[in-house]
Amino acid sequence: EDHFQPILYLLAPLYWIWEDVRVILIAQSFAMVFAGFPLYLLGKEVSKNKFFSFSIVFAYLFFIGTQFAILNEFHQVTFAPIFIATAYLALQRKNLKLLFLAIFLLLITKEDLALLVSTIGLGLILKKEYRKIGFLIATIGIAFFFFIVYIFIPLIAVKGVYPHFHFGASGKTPFEIVAKSITDPLYFLHSMIYPNI
Numbered sequence: 001e002d003h004f005q006p007i008l009y010l011l012a013p014l015y016w017i018w019e020d021v022r023v024i025l026i027a028q029s030f031a032m033v034f035a036g037f038p039l040y041l042l043g044k045e046v047s048k049n050k051f052f053s054f055s056i057v058f059a060y061l062f063f064i065g066t067q068f069a070i071l072n073e074f075h076q077v078t079f080a081p082i083f084i085a086t087a088y089l090a091l092q093r094k095n096l097k098l099l100f101l102a103i104f105l106l107l108i109t110k111e112d113l114a115l116l117v118s119t120i121g122l123g124l125i126l127k128k129e130y131r132k133i134g135f136l137i138a139t140i141g142i143a144f145f146f147f148i149v150y151i152f153i154p155l156i157a158v159k160g161v162y163p164h165f166h167f168g169a170s171g172k173t174p175f176e177i178v179a180k181s182i183t184d185p186l187y188f189l190h191s192m193i194y195p196n197i
Contacts, residue, residue, distance in 0.1 A: 002162075003111060003164075004108075011024055028078045028079070032066060036060055040053045041053075042092055043055075045092050045093070077110050079109050083105045103137060111153070118138045119141075121135065121137030
């Protein structure tokens with residue numbers, strides 16, 4: 001009732017193989033590592049250079065954020081990199097079916113990834129050849145986020161609200177955060193460097 005993460009239903013069959021919680025930790029590790037495959041293909045198609053492509057995969061796999069995600073507890077967002085990389089590979093190959101499958105999988109991974117989907121769409125709007133697809137993806141992402149956060153989760157939640165609107169002084173809702181960023185943009189710049197931790 002507090003997150004939208006149907007991706008977990010796709011992991012349930014793994015328990016038929018091994019009924020142990022470690023199976024999802026293994027699946028998480030494989031998902032993070034296998035994201036290197038579409039990254040490699042994308043790098044190779046764009047740069048035409050195998051060394052550069054391997055360098056991208058190496059940088060991704062040994063990045064501290066990737067390592068921490070693999071070595072830390074289970075979190076469904078660790079499935080996002082393979083879907084993101086696949087989405088961009090699909091764009092490179094102009095494979096709309098694969099693109100929208102990757103977008104769909106991102107949307108069912110966690111509700112806040114809908115905002116990532118919308119920013120992918122906004123980025124595509126800047127490229128003339130992808131403007132229509134970008135607008136569609138951005139619209140889907142924003143509409144999906146607000147539907148899940150303001151309608152679906154409150155509908156099924158015991159308290160009747162989305163429980164993760166607690167952003168401190170930044171605001172209590174996305175609307176308050178946007179308003180604060182417009183009225184006090186220096187607050188957000190300051191919050192990026194203070195406190196040091």
